[in-house]
Amino acid sequence: MPELPEVETVRRGLEKLIIGARITKVTIPYPKVITGDSQAFTTGVLNAQFTAIDRRGKYLLLRLSNQHTIVSHLRMEGQYSVEPIDAAPRKHTEIIFELDGQRVLFYNDTRRFGRMVLTTTGHESIEAPSLAKLGKEPTEESLTLAYMVAVFSRSKKPVKSFLLDQNQIAGIGNIYADEVLWQSKIHPETPANQLSEVELAILRKNIILEMARAIAHHGTTVHSFSNIFGEVGQFQNELEAYGRVNQPCLRCGATMVKIKVGQRGTTFCPVCQIKRG
Ligand SMILES: [Zn+2]
Numbered sequence: 001m002p003e004l005p006e007v008e009t010v011r012r013g014l015e016k017l018i019i020g021a022r023i024t025k026v027t028i029p030y031p032k033v034i035t036g037d038s039q040a041f042t043t044g045v046l047n048a049q050f051t052a053i054d055r056r057g058k059y060l061l062l063r064l065s066n067q068h069t070i071v072s073h074l075r076m077e078g079q080y081s082v083e084p085i086d087a088a089p090r091k092h093t094e095i096i097f098e099l100d101g102q103r104v105l106f107y108n109d110t111r112r113f114g115r116m117v118l119t120t121t122g123h124e125s126i127e128a129p130s131l132a133k134l135g136k137e138p139t140e141e142s143l144t145l146a147y148m149v150a151v152f153s154r155s156k157k158p159v160k161s162f163l164l165d166q167n168q169i170a171g172i173g174n175i176y177a178d179e180v181l182w183q184s185k186i187h188p189e190t191p192a193n194q195l196s197e198v199e200l201a202i203l204r205k206n207i208i209l210e211m212a213r214a215i216a217h218h219g220t221t222v223h224s225f226s227n228i229f230g231e232v233g234q235f236q237n238e239l240e241a242y243g244r245v246n247q248p249c250l251r252c253g254a255t256m257v258k259i260k261v262g263q264r265g266t267t268f269c270p271v272c273q274i275k276r277g
Contacts, residue, residue: 002074004138004171005214007058009233010080014053014062017082021099022049023064030094033107035117036127044068044118045097057134057170061124069121071128072107078114081106135168138207143169148200152192159195160188161262163207172207175220175242178267180206182241187273188259188266194276213238241267 002010023045031038048064055061062070072078085102095116097105107116117127125132135151136142151168152159162168163177172180181188183206186199195203214220219233236243240250245258245267254271 001076001173002058002078002219003173003176003214004055004058004211005176005217005235006219006233007060007074007171008055008215009219010074011053011055011060014050014060014080018050018099018105019052020049021101021103021105022047023097024100025096025098027096027098028094029089029096030109030112032112033094033109033114033116035115041116041118045070056131057137057166058173059128059131059134063121067121069119069124070116071119071124071131072116073114074109075113075115076111078107078109078111081108130166133167134170135166136170138169138171138211140208143204143208145197145201145204148204149197152195152200155192157192158189158261159186159192159203160264160266162192164262164264169207171211174264174266175239176207176210176214178242179240180210182268182273183210185272185274187275188261188268190276241269243267 026042026045028034028038034041045064045068048066048068050062051065052063053060054063058073060072062072082103082105085098085104087104089096089106090108092110093106093108095107099105119127136147155162160177160181163172180203184199184203186195186203214235217233217235217238220235220239221233241256244256247256249256249269249272252269252271254269256267257270258265258267260266
């Protein structure tokens with residue numbers, strides 16, 4: 001699943017390619033991609049121009065000139081591409097936006113889990129209620145240590161599961177959760193409320209740095225992720241924990257192990273990341 005750095009990479013690509021473009025025609029070969037009425041969606045976006053592309057957590061917010069915003073969640077494999085007007089849709093193209101300037105914006109999704117909903121700008125959470133519940137963005141300004149201390153202290157969940165909860169911190173998924181816990185030397189099953197303020201400060205710093213580093217590398221490519229230019233992300237070459245089961249820990253040399261935490265595969269170092277109690 002694309003996590004924050006991958007979605008941010010898509011956002012930046014869309015920003016370069018479609019700002020100012022006008023939607024001249026919409027075809028929806030897979031109407032289920034739209035939450036709500038697909039005919040109303042078409043009517044609501046037709047003839048509008050893309051004015052900005054924003055992001056909140058793993059959601060893209062495609063701003064239109066008519067006070068509407070398309071809220072788009074890529075889920076597992078959703079992907080945008082901008083192509084010449086005569087480009088053939090793919091087998092899994094779910095929505096086709098014809099743009100002025102002889103171009104099309106395809107939304108492709110081999111797994112068909114991604115969803116789009118048309119909202120009123122400024123009132124997005126009426127049609128997309130999960131947006132209102134999202135936790136803080138993992139940035140220096142937004143994710144303060146005081147916020148970390150407050151929310152972690154309220155939960156006994158394993159810290160790995162807590163990091164995946166989008167309503168606490170937005171944008172972290174399985175890959176980056178394993179990475180930041182390894183970097184912070186925290187066992188993934190440690191209850192969130194047992195982390196000390198010092199540990200939370202270290203974790204916070206690693207989360208913020210990791211997101212920035214991954215964005216700088218255009219995200220991580222596992223499975224099919226590529227940016228809107230068809231380029232794959234490069235951060236998979238930088239991963240220190242995720243996907244390294246049975247390999248030596250890059251810090252101490254011990255063999256990395258994989259367990260399930262809250263149904264999710266979790267890779268960690270049993271020597272650096274000591275379990276409590
Ligand atoms: Zn280690």
